Amino acid sequence: MKSKIFASCAEAVRDIPDGSVIAFGGFSAIGAPANLLKALAEQGAKNLTCVLNSPRNSPNLPAAAPDIGILCERGQVKKVICAFTAPTRLSQTMTFAKYYEQGLVEAELVPQGTLAERLRAAGAGIPAFYTPTAVGTELAVGRETRHFNGREYLLELALPVDYAFVRAHRADAFGNLQFHGSQRNFNPVMATAARTVIAEVEEEILPRGKMDPNQVHTTGLFVQRMVRIPPPPEGYWPIPPKRADE
Amino acid sequence: MKSKIFASCAEAVRDIPDGSVIAFGGFSAIGAPANLLKALAEQGAKNLTCVLNSPRNSPNLPAAAPDIGILCERGQVKKVICAFTAPTRLSQTMTFAKYYEQGLVEAELVPQGTLAERLRAAGAGIPAFYTPTAVGTELAVGRETRHFNGREYLLELALPVDYAFVRAHRADAFGNLQFHGSQRNFNPVMATAARTVIAEVEEEILPRGKMDPNQVHTTGLFVQRMVRIPPPPEGYWPIPPKRADE
Amino acid sequence: MSDAKGLSRQQMCDRLAMEFQDGWVVNLGLGIPTLCSNCAFGDREIIFHSENGVIGYGPLAKPGDEDLHLTNAGGQYVTLQPGAAIVHHADSFAMIRGGRIDVTVLGAYEVAENGDFANWKMAGQKGGGIGGAMDLAVGAKNVFLAMEQLTRDGKPRLVERCAIPVTARGVVKLVITNLGLFQITKDGFLLREIAPGVALDQIKAQTGGKLTVANPLPTVRLT
Amino acid sequence: MSDAKGLSRQQMCDRLAMEFQDGWVVNLGLGIPTLCSNCAFGDREIIFHSENGVIGYGPLAKPGDEDLHLTNAGGQYVTLQPGAAIVHHADSFAMIRGGRIDVTVLGAYEVAENGDFANWKMAGQKGGGIGGAMDLAVGAKNVFLAMEQLTRDGKPRLVERCAIPVTARGVVKLVITNLGLFQITKDGFLLREIAPGVALDQIKAQTGGKLTVANPLPTVRLT
Numbered sequence: 003m004k005s006k007i008f009a010s011c012a013e014a015v016r017d018i019p020d021g022s023v024i025a026f027g028g029f030s031a032i033g034a035p036a037n038l039l040k041a042l043a044e045q046g047a048k049n050l051t052c053v054l055n056s057p058r059n060s061p062n063l064p065a066a067a068p069d070i071g072i073l074c075e076r077g078q079v080k081k082v083i084c085a086f087t088a089p090t091r092l093s094q095t096m097t098f099a100k101y102y103e104q105g106l107v108e109a110e111l112v113p114q115g116t117l118a119e120r121l122r123a124a125g126a127g128i129p130a131f132y133t134p135t136a137v138g139t140e141l142a143v144g145r146e147t148r149h150f151n152g153r154e155y156l157l158e159l160a161l162p163v164d165y166a167f168v169r170a171h172r173a174d175a176f177g178n179l180q181f182h183g184s185q186r187n188f189n190p191v192m193a194t195a196a197r198t199v200i201a202e203v204e205e206e207i208l209p210r211g212k213m214d215p216n217q218v219h220t221t222g223l224f225v226q227r228m229v230r231i232p233p234p235p236e237g238y239w240p241i242p243p244k245r246a247d248e
Numbered sequence: 249m250k251s252k253i254f255a256s257c258a259e260a261v262r263d264i265p266d267g268s269v270i271a272f273g274g275f276s277a278i279g280a281p282a283n284l285l286k287a288l289a290e291q292g293a294k295n296l297t298c299v300l301n302s303p304r305n306s307p308n309l310p311a312a313a314p315d316i317g318i319l320c321e322r323g324q325v326k327k328v329i330c331a332f333t334a335p336t337r338l339s340q341t342m343t344f345a346k347y348y349e350q351g352l353v354e355a356e357l358v359p360q361g362t363l364a365e366r367l368r369a370a371g372a373g374i375p376a377f378y379t380p381t382a383v384g385t386e387l388a389v390g391r392e393t394r395h396f397n398g399r400e401y402l403l404e405l406a407l408p409v410d411y412a413f414v415r416a417h418r419a420d421a422f423g424n425l426q427f428h429g430s431q432r433n434f435n436p437v438m439a440t441a442a443r444t445v446i447a448e449v450e451e452e453i454l455p456r457g458k459m460d461p462n463q464v465h466t467t468g469l470f471v472q473r474m475v476r477i478p479p480p481p482e483g484y485w486p487i488p489p490k491r492a493d494e
Numbered sequence: 495m496s497d498a499k500g501l502s503r504q505q506m507c508d509r510l511a512m513e514f515q516d517g518w519v520v521n522l523g524l525g526i527p528t529l530c531s532n533c534a535f536g537d538r539e540i541i542f543h544s545e546n547g548v549i550g551y552g553p554l555a556k557p558g559d560e561d562l563h564l565t566n567a568g569g570q571y572v573t574l575q576p577g578a579a580i581v582h583h584a585d586s587f588a589m590i591r592g593g594r595i596d597v598t599v600l601g602a603y604e605v606a607e608n609g610d611f612a613n614w615k616m617a618g619q620k621g622g623g624i625g626g627a628m629d630l631a632v633g634a635k636n637v638f639l640a641m642e643q644l645t646r647d648g649k650p651r652l653v654e655r656c657a658i659p660v661t662a663r664g665v666v667k668l669v670i671t672n673l674g675l676f677q678i679t680k681d682g683f684l685l686r687e688i689a690p691g692v693a694l695d696q697i698k699a700q701t702g703g704k705l706t707v708a709n710p711l712p713t714v715r716l717t
Numbered sequence: 718m719s720d721a722k723g724l725s726r727q728q729m730c731d732r733l734a735m736e737f738q739d740g741w742v743v744n745l746g747l748g749i750p751t752l753c754s755n756c757a758f759g760d761r762e763i764i765f766h767s768e769n770g771v772i773g774y775g776p777l778a779k780p781g782d783e784d785l786h787l788t789n790a791g792g793q794y795v796t797l798q799p800g801a802a803i804v805h806h807a808d809s810f811a812m813i814r815g816g817r818i819d820v821t822v823l824g825a826y827e828v829a830e831n832g833d834f835a836n837w838k839m840a841g842q843k844g845g846g847i848g849g850a851m852d853l854a855v856g857a858k859n860v861f862l863a864m865e866q867l868t869r870d871g872k873p874r875l876v877e878r879c880a881i882p883v884t885a886r887g888v889v890k891l892v893i894t895n896l897g898l899f900q901i902t903k904d905g906f907l908l909r910e911i912a913p914g915v916a917l918d919q920i921k922a923q924t925g926g927k928l929t930v931a932n933p934l935p936t937v938r939l940t
Contacts, residue, residue, distance in 0.1 A: 029546040032546070032564075086623040087620075088615070088621035092616075099621060103620050115629030116629070138663035139660055171563070184544070184563065186583075190582040191583050
């Protein structure tokens with residue numbers, strides 16, 4: 003079997019065509035594949051649809067990673083599917099929002115749990131499901147609802163993607179991934195929804211057989227490409243490597 | 249918070265009322281909560297609906313655990329929801345099947361993946377979903393189907409249960425569970441679908457803080473009662489404790 | 495007579511947190527609600543759940559002591575309590591929609607007398623920030639709100655009907671503001687407790703929608 | 718002339734396994750198909766997936782050496798290959814329905830010329846054993862069958878239309894029997910390879926449904 007290990011993020015994203023639908027893991031900067039994102043900005047693919055929790059990283063974090071605002075600035079983004087299309091406070095700014103408000107980038111606003119579940123459904127061969135979320139809101143206007151056991155639910159469709167960019171803490175050569183702490187978030191879910199998963203990995207990629215099969219978070223079946231993140235300053239490493247006491 | 253640790257399986261199942269819907273983890277004897285099953289047989293609750301992969305343990309296994317045939321024999325079972333209502337070979341026997349064929353026990357036959365997904369949906373607040381499984385078969389006769397992207401899918405409803413009996417390898421006092429090997433199978437899924445989860449645990453129940461939060465398979469949010477399995481001959485222990493080389 | 499300011503934000507959260515029962519799983523929204531994690535719970539054990547899959551987080555991490563892979567949903571570096579566990583986002587929201595959260599405390603722009611509330615999109619905005627609020631609002635067993643009585647422009651946030659897009663319909667049970675504790679009933683807002691130093695007339699003047707008042711009307715419990 | 722017996726069950730599986738490509742994820746049904754895990758794959762790497770959540774299992778465990786918490790879907794104690802992983806049942810079937818299985822090899826009672834097949838319920842039975850077959854049949858990218866040409870009663874298993882309840886419609890691509898290798902085409906069964914020592918007339922006599930024959934017709938490749 004061909005090695006899944008790529009020498010650089012640039013190499014791992016080189017063939018991504020214009021028009022791709024790409025999911026980006028991460029919840030704010032934690033678990034976000036910042037190095038792959040930056041490589042994609044440099045690669046230049048256009049007309050992209052980006053699927054992610056928020057087009058902006060949290061301002062609370064000291065070393066915020068680049069967010070998909072950098073893709074908007076380069077004119078690479080057609081549409082964003084996410085749970086936030088505006089900052090949560092008036093005092094905050096968000097690069098993406100400027101493009102969205104001017105109509106230069108489209109957006110589909112999806113409740114966070116619905117976003118996770120639509121991605122999971124895509125990975126699980128479930129084309130559609132019903133959820134109580136967003137019933138009675140602006141998001142449900144004109145859409146199909148249905149009652150089960152006397153409660154109203156909204157029909158939601160699976161959200162498959164072409165690529166998922168994920169960030170993992172550890173990996174083995176087969177592509178099995180482990181995440182640390184809340185870095186996990188959307189990463190395993192997006193991995194199941196994608197035809198091609200590209201993982202940036204924080205630690206050395208282990209030989210096969212060195213990861214406990216009982217403790218794999220994303221199995222290597224889902225992962226086609228992996229890149230060990232280079233240390234700063236070459237690599238974008240918003241999250242320092244774990245400390246000795248971890 | 250009240251301790252979740254019970255002294256015996258008998259105590260853990262004592263209050264289960266007649267008419268309960270109970271899911272049993274396990275895939276053949278592996279991961280099956282044999283001690284809780286036996287305690288339920290002794291407790292005597294009747295009119296039960298049992299949800300599980302198969303009402304019969306595999307004959308391939310040397311120390312097969314009791315299967316829900318023992319509940320059928322005691323007249324405790326109203327209905328079984330499962331993926332097998334007959335042995336897979338004519339040469340095999342299955343206690344449940346005798347009761348089913350005579351009309352003494354009802355059964356609902358569900359494809360294994362649909363069973364897992366219906367349980368998962370119940371735990372995830374999803375009342376219904378569409379699946380390609382069983383389209384065009386006897387199981388779909390008279391039922392609602394729908395096309396998405398040109399393919400036909402069957403509507404399936406969530407399957408919530410009152411209790412789930414699960415078997416785990418390790419636990420901590422909060423109720424976090426870890427499974428070993430293919431013992432995992434239906435156990436974590438059923439745990440999410442139940443109002444009350446009762447776990448039989450193979451190893452000593454750890455104090456809180458002694459299980460890596462990154463490596464929990466079923467979180468303690470789902471688990472209300474735990475019992476450490478006593479060693480044979482008191483405890484039913486079809487699966488020997490792990491060996492030193494594990 | 496100038497208006498009283500009433501409770502501090504921490505006091506508002508302290509009062510709400512008294513409603514949390516031993517063993518409850520609690521999810522806190524951004525803003526004021528995060529202060530609920532600072533409250534003293536005595537011998538009640540509270541399990542804090544965060545949308546990003548952290549179950550059982552504890553106090554904020556001390557500066558220099560952060561695990562840089564671990565934040566709550568607000569992006570704050572937190573610690574883990576013994577017994578904590580991490581799950582992925584789909585599993586986290588499965589817990590939310592599946593009814594495993596005993597209470598969510600959310601901030602809001604508006605709450606209506608019928609229990610509708612709005613917290614994701616301000617008037618005139620093109621975009622909005624839903625995050626996990628819509629899932630929490632329909633999934634949690636109890637929805638509590640923690641909010642100021644008035645907007646910055648001095649308009650009531652407790653209203654007859656929400657003027658901006660709602661987050662969910664008819665789900666709010668309890669609202670704490672700087673002026674008092676309100677319960678949503680079929681007769682609208684029931685003022686259950688009044689903040690110390692606040693006059694009932696001020697609350698009447700600063701509440702839209704139907705208001706009823708508990709009789710007797712105690713002051714807000716603070717310990 | 719008495720009928721030839723044709724291939725052994727292991728030879729049937731050896732031939733099917735030649736179709737597996739390097740890196741394929743393979744799920745084997747009960748019965749004859751399990752023999753596919755014994756085949757020699759040379760430098761092709763095959764990843765065996767089992768419904769009970771075992772990804773990357775290897776040969777059967779040697780007696781006395783079993784991990785008693787670890788079986789494949791057939792209840793056989795197996796070993797794990799380096800790089801193996803365990804998932805729960807919902808995730809295992811998510812992989813199946815989600816299209817992550819390159820091929821499933823299943824046994825069958827009947828297969829029809831249009832690719833329907835039946836393997837869960839025998840004629841006259843009240844119950845049946847579906848297991849994971851219906852999910853695999855619609856989810857795997859390729860469905861191969863491994864079965865005897867005739868039933869124990871001497872009736873063809875390759876038929877015009879299934880007489881017993883089907884497992885899935887129109888999904889079968891390739892069928893190996895003791896007599897030969899058949900591909901399902903829009904013209905029915907295409908005999909692509911014939912077992913050594915078997916006469917074409919025997920196959921014609923023992924096949925229901927429309928049969929076409931490759932020209933030239935090689936014998937079944939066995940190495």
